[in-house]
Amino acid sequence: MPVLVMKFGGTSVATLDKIKRAAKRVGREVANGYDVIVVVSAMSGETNKLVGYVNETSPMYDAREYDAIVSSGENVTAGLMALTLQEMDVPARSWQGWQVPLKTTSAHGAARIEEIPTDNITAKFGEGMKVAVVAGFQGISPEGRITTLGRGGSDTTAVAFAAAFDAERCDIYTDVDGVYTTDPRIESKARKMDKIAFEEMLELASLGAKVLQTRSVELAMRYGVKLRVLSSFEEYDPNAGTLICAEEEIMENKPVSGIAASREEAKMTLVSVADRPGIAAAIFGPLADAGINVDMIVQNISDNGETDMTFSCPTDQVARAKSALDAAKENGAVQFAELLCDPDVAKISLVGIGMRSQSGVAAKMFDVLSKEGINLKVIATSEIKISVLVDRKYTELAVQSLHDAFELDKV
Amino acid sequence: MPVLVMKFGGTSVATLDKIKRAAKRVGREVANGYDVIVVVSAMSGETNKLVGYVNETSPMYDAREYDAIVSSGENVTAGLMALTLQEMDVPARSWQGWQVPLKTTSAHGAARIEEIPTDNITAKFGEGMKVAVVAGFQGISPEGRITTLGRGGSDTTAVAFAAAFDAERCDIYTDVDGVYTTDPRIESKARKMDKIAFEEMLELASLGAKVLQTRSVELAMRYGVKLRVLSSFEEYDPNAGTLICAEEEIMENKPVSGIAASREEAKMTLVSVADRPGIAAAIFGPLADAGINVDMIVQNISDNGETDMTFSCPTDQVARAKSALDAAKENGAVQFAELLCDPDVAKISLVGIGMRSQSGVAAKMFDVLSKEGINLKVIATSEIKISVLVDRKYTELAVQSLHDAFELDKV
Incomplete structure (x- = not known):
């Protein structure tokens, strides 16, 4: 079966109701015939709370302990998403980073993904599981310690899974309905783009558009992962959001995109x-x-x-x-x-x-x-x-x- | 060096200030010449919050997901305790259950401890680490899933570590200053006991005295682990609390103890x-x-x-x-x-x-x-x-x- 990766950010899983709403979208893609890998962030506010604890405890903190602490929010959401899917009769289970294992470097707080073995999850898909829910943002170092990928790292987790599993697409669900020509809070006439090239998105992401973590776009470009940014709060529409793809797939040829x-x-x-x-x-x-x-x-x-x-x-x-x-x-x-x-x-x-x-x-x-x-x-x-x-x-x-x-x- | 196990319950680590207070007690025992294993619960209220999420999401929940979710509170406290000790210049690091690994059965939600390999932590003690902070309540199943030991399971974690490391004593820090003849909220004349036999404590624990998880007392009795219950809020006193020990060590002989x-x-x-x-x-x-x-x-x-x-x-x-x-x-x-x-x-x-x-x-x-x-x-x-x-x-x-x-x- 084709694999689809769906990533839900903190605002999309901020409450149990929102998790249910996200799970319904996942259920629909399962009905569409996909094996789905869901990557979740922590409930919105959780990671900030944990980072606050760390900073208050130890201004010059040990980054290994920081990672062990701040990664816990994603574990909660992953389990809750799996339970919610099970309640909808969709066979699902959760994976924490070390269980996959999502192997990273030892650069705690900003680790880089080195390898994602696919055998474990693929075997479960073979046994009838339809959704693997993965805790975003986290991995395991060669020393067996928990690592994190930096703020916004769940986007990178999602793209890395899409690359490893050769997914048809990686859908990033967030609180905006796509990538705009500029920040709509600054310019009310800002227009949502249907498509944007990887290179352009990379410049926009690193320039503060804040829709996607820069590294996730780099990774998508390198592995040719089709990336879609869309809102988890809009009605379902298979053509919603903004597709981030190779330059060749874009017809428009304006000098300035955003x-x-x-x-x-x-x-x-x-x-x-x-x-x-x-x-x-x-x-x-x-x-x-x-x-x-x-x-x-x-x-x-x-x-x-x-x-x-x-x-x-x-x-x-x-x-x-x-x-x-x-x-x-x-x-x-x-x-x-x-x-x-x-x-x-x-x-x-x-x-x-x-x-x-x-x-x-x-x-x-x-x-x-x-x-x-x-x-x-x-x-x-x-x-x-x-x-x-x-x-x-x-x-x-x-x-x-x-x-x-x-x-x-x-x- | 002799090993001491110190366990801090949820109320003893409820805030960063309380964690600091607990860490000071740990520091004192390090100064007394012990290698210390600290077992921590989740900040008080956290586990209830997570259990609430699970029950609301799925009344007939998958216990494997329940365990993955509710164990996360202990991970946070373990990391924060390690950071707090480091701030006091006490060499410390945290371990989650799967990192030890604390091996359990697959009975999710009420797993039994099967084995605690000591080599990993012992090696770190040998390298100069003084405190191993262990997330209580959790372990890992033969299938590699996270398990929990049941509510109050951190007591059992503590006793199991004391048995595995042949600790001199296992001190259980809680919000009461010992074991009473009955619940002081019900009977104001209730008296704190200095000593109580394992068998008596076992009956009191299983009958709702709520000071210690029943299984922790069983385990202490089986392995002859001296167990002490004391308050983390009282001034330091080496003879504080109630010692739970073998019958032979108790002189009193009243027909009813509690x-x-x-x-x-x-x-x-x-x-x-x-x-x-x-x-x-x-x-x-x-x-x-x-x-x-x-x-x-x-x-x-x-x-x-x-x-x-x-x-x-x-x-x-x-x-x-x-x-x-x-x-x-x-x-x-x-x-x-x-x-x-x-x-x-x-x-x-x-x-x-x-x-x-x-x-x-x-x-x-x-x-x-x-x-x-x-x-x-x-x-x-x-x-x-x-x-x-x-x-x-x-x-x-x-x-x-x-x-x-x-x-x-x-x-």
């Missing part, structure tokens, strides 16, 4: 650093060691052998970034006159595969923003995206004017 | 069953299969080849008992005219090793109750206890009058 806005950005500038070979490594090495997610990097033109180096990072990492750079200055690894920090910026990004073949997108973007009087602080581009940092107060204005200018509300 | 009262009892009577060989098996076989904990059994004198059969069971098992008996009637395994149920009874029991050698205890008990106008519905006796069923409304009156009459407030 706009992402990320508010939690900070801009930091090192003033008057020596412009010599190896200076970038001397700066960004310590930042990487401190676990700072440096995003955009811009180096100004050199003046008298000195230059200014600007980069962006999440606002909540500013303090750590500062102390890493101060330490590097202290021990002589890097010299700079001053460290400027602008914690109130936002990143606005245009994403679209069409950019590859159509020129003028960047020029049009700059023109639109300039007409609104929005100053650009940093610009960075890739093959399929253009990102700019602007004052945070302009976030809505920037997104709305760009959405209009590129006519994203029209198919 | 009085237990259990309110959640129901009396069921099968009217007019055929009085033929094998009838008891025909009745109690299906009840056992349905997992009913039948307690007292009384058969009336036969009349015309027919008899009435009366038994007691926990009130929350009445519905299941009824449907098991109705099914047995349906398929012809047993005939009866009527099934009567009195759900409002309580069981009052006198317990004392002294009864073996002193006669007249039963007569005195019946006399005391009769003078209070309390009617006895069922009577059952053993070597060291006498139990009666009475209307539930007489519970307090019966306990108080018996406590007075047998002078249990005096040493």
Whole structure:
């Protein structure tokens, strides 16, 4: 029988009634002839509660204990989903990560999946079981300790199962009905897309669209897993949601598919650093060691052998970034006159595969923003995206004017 | 190094502050030179919440899923206790049941411990770890599914670890400061005992004293594990609590040591069953299969080849008992005219090793109750206890009058 993977996020399993609602969708796919693997998150709020316990107990916690604690919410939902399906006469059972076993690296808190043996679950499908309910987000390390895959990791669990079982599709049920051209809370004319390419989704996910964990999209792209994002609260419709698929399957060819806005950005500038070979490594090495997610990097033109180096990072990492750079200055690894920090910026990004073949997108973007009087602080581009940092107060204005200018509300 | 087992119940780990308080006691025993095995329950209220979810989802639940769900609370506390100890610079780590592995039978919901391999934890003690924190109540079946040991099962976990590791003692920390002659909420003159024999504790535990799970006392008796019950909220005192030990170690020789009262009892009577060989098996076989904990059994004198059969069971098992008996009637395994149920009874029991050698205890008990106008519905006796069923409304009156009459407030 063909295998379908269905993943339900925390809001989709937040109460017993919602679990029942999700189970009905699963039952329908069983009736459609699928063997189903259901991946569940913890009931919404549970994981935050557990993370809160850990942080209060031990600010510099042992990540192995963190994982053992925070993974427990998914175990509860997996069992409840299996019971709910059984009540509907759908043969089902639950699996915790270590029971599959979903083997991961030992990088506790952000482990990577190494292998998912399929024999155990496949054998149960052969015995008449119709649904394997898997606790998302968790796995087991080579040392036999419980690991977790990072926040949002259940998406990655789902895609990894879809790849391992060669599933026909991986449906991600969530509290939104698909992927939008931009955040509908910012731009009411935002339009739900029927299809989007893996590469575009990857840029949108990592840029703060928050619909899917970035790694799940990477994994889907690598293994060619068809991914669908849809709402667990809408009526059943086999064509609902947004399909994330290979570029070739998409007919539209607009230059821009979507706009992402990320508010939690900070801009930091090192003033008057020596412009010599190896200076970038001397700066960004310590930042990487401190676990700072440096995003955009811009180096100004050199003046008298000195230059200014600007980069962006999440606002909540500013303090750590500062102390890493101060330490590097202290021990002589890097010299700079001053460290400027602008914690109130936002990143606005245009994403679209069409950019590859159509020129003028960047020029049009700059023109639109300039007409609104929005100053650009940093610009960075890739093959399929253009990102700019602007004052945070302009976030809505920037997104709305760009959405209009590129006519994203029209198919 | 000598090993000490310390078990903390749900109220002793109900909040992060209480976990910290418990961890301090553990730290003190480490300082006293022990390698410590800590067994923890779920934070108080957690297991009830999870059991509630299961019952609401599926009244006739799959016990394997029940176990996977309700065991998760202990995982959280074990991790938090390990982190708290680490914060105090005490080397500690947590173990879930399957990691030890604590091997059990497949009797989900009421599994029996079969084996606790010690090599894994012993090796860690050898490497300098001082505390192994073990999630109580849970184990793993031969099929690799999570099992639980029944409510209060963490006591049994603790005693089993004490036996396996040949521990010097097993300290059970709870919300009471020891074992009392009767429930102090019922009789304010109830007195804390310094020592009690295994056999007496066994009767008191199984009769509803709720201080310790019955099986933990059985296990302690079989393996000669010295068991101490004490409060986690009192100041530290090496002689606190009640020691549960072999009969020989106790000097007192009163006929009655304690009085237990259990309110959640129901009396069921099968009217007019055929009085033929094998009838008891025909009745109690299906009840056992349905997992009913039948307690007292009384058969009336036969009349015309027919008899009435009366038994007691926990009130929350009445519905299941009824449907098991109705099914047995349906398929012809047993005939009866009527099934009567009195759900409002309580069981009052006198317990004392002294009864073996002193006669007249039963007569005195019946006399005391009769003078209070309390009617006895069922009577059952053993070597060291006498139990009666009475209307539930007489519970307090019966306990108080018996406590007075047998002078249990005096040493």
